[in-house]
Amino acid sequence: xxxxxxxSVRYHRGMANLTRADxxxxxxxxxxxLTEAEMARLEGQLNHILEQYAILQTLDTEHIPPTAQTIExxxxxxxDVVQPSISVDEALSNAPERSASGHFVVPAILxxxxxx
Amino acid sequence: xxxxPAEAAKGALARYEAVIGIEIHxxxxxxxxxxxxxxxxxxxAAPNSHTCPVCLGLPGTLPTINKSAVEWVIAAxxxxxxxxxxxxxxxxxxxxxxxxxxxxxxSQYQLPLAANGRLTFDTSAGPVTVRIRRAHLExxxxxxxxxxxxxxxxxxxxxxxxxxxxxEIVTEPDIRTAEQARRYAEELRLLMRTIGASDAExxxxxxxxxxxxxxxxxxxxxxxxxxxxxxxxSMKAVERAIGFEIERQAELIxxxxxxxxxxxxxxEPSQSTYHMRPKEEENDYRYFPEPDLPPLMTTPEWLAExxxxxxxxxxxxxxxxxxxxxxxSYDANVLVNDASATALFEGALAxxxxxxxxxxxxxxxxEYLRLAKGxxxxxxxxxxxxxxxxxxxxxxxxxxTNAKEVLAEHYASAAPVASIVEARGFRQISDSGAxxxxxxxxxxxxxxxxxxxxxxxxxxxxxxxxxxxxxTRGQANAAMVQTALRERLEAAE
Ligand SMILES: [Zn+2]
Numbered sequence: 001x002x003x004x005x006x007x008s009v010r011y012h013r014g015m016a017n018l019t020r021a022d023x024x025x026x027x028x029x030x031x032x033x034l035t036e037a038e039m040a041r042l043e044g045q046l047n048h049i050l051e052q053y054a055i056l057q058t059l060d061t062e063h064i065p066p067t068a069q070t071i072e073x074x075x076x077x078x079x080d081v082v083q084p085s086i087s088v089d090e091a092l093s094n095a096p097e098r099s100a101s102g103h104f105v106v107p108a109i110l111x112x113x114x115x116x
Numbered sequence: 117x118x119x120x121p122a123e124a125a126k127g128a129l130a131r132y133e134a135v136i137g138i139e140i141h142x143x144x145x146x147x148x149x150x151x152x153x154x155x156x157x158x159x160x161a162a163p164n165s166h167t168c169p170v171c172l173g174l175p176g177t178l179p180t181i182n183k184s185a186v187e188w189v190i191a192a193x194x195x196x197x198x199x200x201x202x203x204x205x206x207x208x209x210x211x212x213x214x215x216x217x218x219x220x221x222x223s224q225y226q227l228p229l230a231a232n233g234r235l236t237f238d239t240s241a242g243p244v245t246v247r248i249r250r251a252h253l254e255x256x257x258x259x260x261x262x263x264x265x266x267x268x269x270x271x272x273x274x275x276x277x278x279x280x281x282x283x284e285i286v287t288e289p290d291i292r293t294a295e296q297a298r299r300y301a302e303e304l305r306l307l308m309r310t311i312g313a314s315d316a317e318x319x320x321x322x323x324x325x326x327x328x329x330x331x332x333x334x335x336x337x338x339x340x341x342x343x344x345x346x347x348x349x350s351m352k353a354v355e356r357a358i359g360f361e362i363e364r365q366a367e368l369i370x371x372x373x374x375x376x377x378x379x380x381x382x383x384e385p386s387q388s389t390y391h392m393r394p395k396e397e398e399n400d401y402r403y404f405p406e407p408d409l410p411p412l413m414t415t416p417e418w419l420a421e422x423x424x425x426x427x428x429x430x431x432x433x434x435x436x437x438x439x440x441x442x443x444x445s446y447d448a449n450v451l452v453n454d455a456s457a458t459a460l461f462e463g464a465l466a467x468x469x470x471x472x473x474x475x476x477x478x479x480x481x482x483e484y485l486r487l488a489k490g491x492x493x494x495x496x497x498x499x500x501x502x503x504x505x506x507x508x509x510x511x512x513x514x515x516x517t518n519a520k521e522v523l524a525e526h527y528a529s530a531a532p533v534a535s536i537v538e539a540r541g542f543r544q545i546s547d548s549g550a551x552x553x554x555x556x557x558x559x560x561x562x563x564x565x566x567x568x569x570x571x572x573x574x575x576x577x578x579x580x581x582x583x584x585x586x587x588t589r590g591q592a593n594a595a596m597v598q599t600a601l602r603e604r605l606e607a608a609e
Pocket of ligand 1: 149152153154166167168169170171172279
């Protein structure tokens with residue numbers, strides 16, 4: 001089975017049949033503010049990509065194990081040893097804004113996911 | 117203790133069956149974070165003082181897996197009788213929120229480290245077994261504070277918690293009552309503490325319990341619409357929040373309304389749940405395999421090595437206490453459910469040759485826990501000293517009442533039992549020679565009481581015991597005195 005971000009999208013029913021609503025939904029999930037024209041163009045481009053997956057889907061992959069990794073590595077683990085962290089100032093050096101308490105400051109976010 | 121909402125839920129449960137699944141996140145007890153070397157010792161640390169490019173999600177950084185975190189989840193998997201797959205891997209859970217700087221959380225979706233487990237626990241209605249679907253490893257998020265800043269609303273982010281190792285444990289929807297949900301969470305917490313995977317303190321977020329709650333008319337197969345309940349910060353809150361939610365849903369359905377799929381939070385002051393947000397569908401997370409991490413193979417040798425580190429589990433321990441030592445299941449539970457009580461009991465058993473386990477168990481479940489849970493908590497009892505004290509009582513060297521005072525003093529001051537007994541003059545006179553003289557004196561000085569006893573007034577012996585105790589300033593072994601007096605009174609008719 002081929003895994004890609006798009007191929008696993010829920011609303012993709014049947015190949016090469018991505019609707020305008022689907023494009024809007026994906027744009028929303030990616031927090032992309034797209035114009036009408038961009039939306040129309042992407043609908044065509046995304047369907048084109050999916051058509052190519054449809055061609056791949058016709059191949060017989062019965063005897064090929066699923067692959068999520070193309071590098072031949074496994075079990076790269078590190079021992080549980082503490083390394084020094086960076087300083088608060090360094091951590092905040094790219095912050096759009098910082099608070100006196102040393103927090104990153106961003107526009108208020110309410111709702112959404114939050115928490116693991 | 118039953119609570120008001122739980123009481124109300126019993127009304128709803130006469131007509132509806134609740135279907136509850138529980139998700140528990142536990143922070144694992146590692147020294148460093150999940151995918152970087154930052155310290156996990158973040159309690160009370162200054163905001164953003166425990167970060168690095170990896171846990172800040174800076175571009176171009178790569179995660180490396182903390183071996184210890186993996187081993188804790190595998191160990192937890194053993195403890196819940198789950199299966200560990202020969203190969204697991206990592207997935208990205210994609211969403212945008214300021215607490216997750218990469219725009220995705222590294223988690224495990226298709227191949228968790230533990231699958232198909234179960235946990236059995238006691239409830240007021242008997243033992244219940246809940247199937248556990250999975251336990252997997254993931255990284256924690258940063259901590260957000262929403263507040264007003266210079267007249268506008270802002271979110272403040274502390275990334276110290278970002279990348280802390282988290283284990284998520286998900287049950288099948290097998291739980292039917294609020295009490296079962298609480299008991300499941302309590303038993304899982306005990307299990308995590310016993311194996312050492314997590315301190316699992318709910319108050320400081322080391323353990324977070326979320327419940328999916330739905331109800332259906334009794335006898336109906338299909339599930340109702342489920343509501344996710346969060347923000348339950350204590351075991352009591354778990355039971356109350358779920359009890360409230362069952363009743364709220366029953367009222368909606370009874371009133372002809374529909375239950376809405378949503379996430380609700382538990383509000384402790386009002387003892388009710390409130391709407392937080394509509395529940396997004398799972399597929400919106402667009403999980404896909406994490407390309408930055410290679411798969412993880414779990415060899416039989418590695419698994420066997422981890423298995424050797426798992427201590428005796430609570431269920432096995434309870435069975436041993438009731439089976440081998442003849443303790444009541446109530447006492448076994450009290451001992452096993454409190455780590456300090458377990459340690460004290462086991463420690464005293466190891467040194468207390470000649471003192472019965474039952475006697476030691478009584479001291480631990482009774483006096484010790486009363487002290488530990490009382491106002492003067494914070495002291496401790498040395499198992500060697502407890503064994504010595506139990507021995508003194510069993511030998512009749514000190515009275516049970518005095519022994520309680522000795523334990524309280526030892527708990528507070530850590531002074532050895534022997535020196536407290538000496539200093540307080542608690543040692544009983546159990547020497548029959550010394551007692552014999554005091555008894556002779558009492559019999560000679562109280563001919564009326566002796567006559568009364570012989571005339572059939574058995575209670576007169578109590579007066580005589582009192583005289584002996586008085587003469588020995590309370591240090592005589594009262595039980596021995598009574599037996600000796602009876603023998604003398606009956607023999608010398
Ligand atoms: Zn870090």
